[in-house]
Amino acid sequence: MDRILNYIDGAFVPPLAGQYLDNHEPRTGAVYGQLPDSTAADVDRAVAAAKAAFPAWQALKRQERAQYLYKIADAIEKKLDLFAKAESRDQGKPIHLARSMDIPRAVENFRFFAGAILHQQEKAFQTSPEVLNYTRREPMGVAGLISPWNLPLYLLTWKIAPALAAGNTAVAKPSELTPATAFLLAEVLDEVGLPKGVCNLVFGLGEKAGDALVAHPDVPLISFTGGTETAAVIGRRAAPLYKKISFELGGKNPALIFADCDLDAALATTVRSSFLNQGEICLCTSRLFVEESLLPKFTELFVERVRQLKVGDPESQDSFMGPLVSAEHQDKVAGFVQRARTQGHRVLCGGERVTPQKSLEKGYYFAPTVISTDDASPEIMQQEVFGPVVTITPFRDYADAVCKANSTRYGLAATIWTRNLERAHHAAADIKAGQIWVNTWMLRDLRVPFGGMKDSGIGREGGDYSLEFYTEEKNICLQLGRNQL
Numbered sequence: 001m002d003r004i005l006n007y008i009d010g011a012f013v014p015p016l017a018g019q020y021l022d023n024h025e026p027r028t029g030a031v032y033g034q035l036p037d038s039t040a041a042d043v044d045r046a047v048a049a050a051k052a053a054f055p056a057w058q059a060l061k062r063q064e065r066a067q068y069l070y071k072i073a074d075a076i077e078k079k080l081d082l083f084a085k086a087e088s089r090d091q092g093k094p095i096h097l098a099r100s101m102d103i104p105r106a107v108e109n110f111r112f113f114a115g116a117i118l119h120q121q122e123k124a125f126q127t128s129p130e131v132l133n134y135t136r137r138e139p140m141g142v143a144g145l146i147s148p149w150n151l152p153l154y155l156l157t158w159k160i161a162p163a164l165a166a167g168n169t170a171v172a173k174p175s176e177l178t179p180a181t182a183f184l185l186a187e188v189l190d191e192v193g194l195p196k197g198v199c200n201l202v203f204g205l206g207e208k209a210g211d212a213l214v215a216h217p218d219v220p221l222i223s224f225t226g227g228t229e230t231a232a233v234i235g236r237r238a239a240p241l242y243k244k245i246s247f248e249l250g251g252k253n254p255a256l257i258f259a260d261c262d263l264d265a266a267l268a269t270t271v272r273s274s275f276l277n278q279g280e281i282c283l284c285t286s287r288l289f290v291e292e293s294l295l296p297k298f299t300e301l302f303v304e305r306v307r308q309l310k311v312g313d314p315e316s317q318d319s320f321m322g323p324l325v326s327a328e329h330q331d332k333v334a335g336f337v338q339r340a341r342t343q344g345h346r347v348l349c350g351g352e353r354v355t356p357q358k359s360l361e362k363g364y365y366f367a368p369t370v371i372s373t374d375d376a377s378p379e380i381m382q383q384e385v386f387g388p389v390v391t392i393t394p395f396r397d398y399a400d401a402v403c404k405a406n407s408t409r410y411g412l413a414a415t416i417w418t419r420n421l422e423r424a425h426h427a428a429a430d431i432k433a434g435q436i437w438v439n440t441w442m443l444r445d446l447r448v449p450f451g452g453m454k455d456s457g458i459g460r461e462g463g464d465y466s467l468e469f470y471t472e473e474k475n476i477c478l479q480l481g482r483n484q485l
């Protein structure tokens with residue numbers, strides 16, 4: 001059985017209390033490894049190492065820090081197959097998806113922020129001929145980085161890369177459900193000779209290791225991606241310590257399908273946007289609102305396509321969906337569907353656990369599920385399921401569509417399908433979500449602001465937005481006397 005270790009101060013070390021957690025393989029349900037059940041003492045050690053490494057790291061030239069990031073990117077890319085296999089085994093996503101999406105994006109994160117830091121600009125303001133203001137952006141110290149299980153390496157590196165590029169050192173706490181690629185990343189950091197203590201990885205539970213990181217007095221900023229309820233706990237812990245916070249949280253993302261849309265494109269993309277990665281992407285569509293006149297045809301064609309999606313062995317090239325991440329999550333998803341049924345909503349397809357083949361019968365597979373509902377208020381339309389479940393609901397007109405789209409506490413992303421450009425622009429303005437896609441989904445430019453409105457988050461990440469978050473900007477005001485001329 002593989003046992004991974006913490007990576008602290010440039011060394012692979014066991015947790016101080018000697019305790020480990022089992023890591024289950026979603027594909028078979030079997031325990032296939034162990035990870036440290038780290039405590040506050042391990043976090044203390046990691047923070048001390050990061051704090052000691054900070055002065056030298058921040059003093060490096062930007063080009064030197066960028067070079068390290070490029071080296072990390074190259075090293076991950078060289079081991080793409082190894083990373084993809086580990087990610088698929090840990091999280092359950094089909095290996096081809098890890099190879100084509102998650103791992104290349106992690107590589108891109110390092111390359112992107114290596115370039116971004118070289119092109120970052122500071123500002124100058126000339127108040128009068130004799131008064132000049134200019135700004136400096138300074139790294140803050142030890143960045144506390146907490147990431148979820150759904151895109152384990154992609155989201156972890158989306159934090160580590162800008163934090164290090166900007167001159168901070170870091171202590172990262174990856175999800176306890178998916179530690180494998182983070183551990184491979186630690187091996188890469190070691191291999192490329194990143195100075196010790198610059199990036200430390202502490203594995204373990206959120207309430208223990210994560211909480212110790214959030215509460216640590218020497219960690220002035222916390223970047224957290226995860227559930228909205230967890231963020232409330234973290235916020236309560238961090239606020240009295242005046243920490244800078246970034247929250248990237250849950251969603252309940254609507255797709256508005258107007259009758260004039262390109263139906264084939266809307267169908268193909270919406271099937272993907274609803275079920276890619278088993279629906280376990282924060283940006284996945286979970287509520288479809290379809291204009292009344294199109295509803296019967298759209299529903300028939302959509303359900304037909306969903307029925308064809310192959311749920312199978314994540315190691316197989318032709319599986320579109322693998323298992324869900326854990327037995328608990330499978331129970332949670334099944335519970336949502338069961339309650340929706342009990343409340344009288346119609347399950348049009350799926351709605352149950354499945355076993356793709358005998359050898360995988362203990363894995364956490366769940367069929368892609370479509371539920372028909374008439375209004376936007378039931379639990380299944382309000383709470384984040386974070387699995388392969390979408391609802392289909394009719395809307396009467398533009399106002400009804402926007403009202404239904406906006407009827408949750410979340411505001412992460414939305415998709416609009418129409419050929420009417422005016423309507424698209426108005427809907428994009430009227431829907432409260434941080435990311436709106438028109439006639440597409442999941443197209444990302446890493447320079448644009450990324451983050452949620454309402455309860456989907458606080459702050460923005462991406463390009464300069466991340467570099468701003470990982471630094472503090474100060475203004476220097478200078479009076480230019482003429483006495484010495």
Ligand code: NAD
Nearest residue numbers: 147148149174175206210211226227230248249250251282
């Ligand atoms: P989670 O909130 O349970 O856990 C996220 C991370 O926080 C894990 O590393 C966990 O160990 C840690 N954690 C848990 N309790 C903690 C505490 N008290 N103090 C400190 N750390 C703690 O979320 P999850 O189940 O891992 O991920 C799924 C959620 O993440 C979904 O809600 C999804 O929408 C959201 N998500 C959001 C984005 C985004 O960019 N907005 C991206 C991916 C996932």
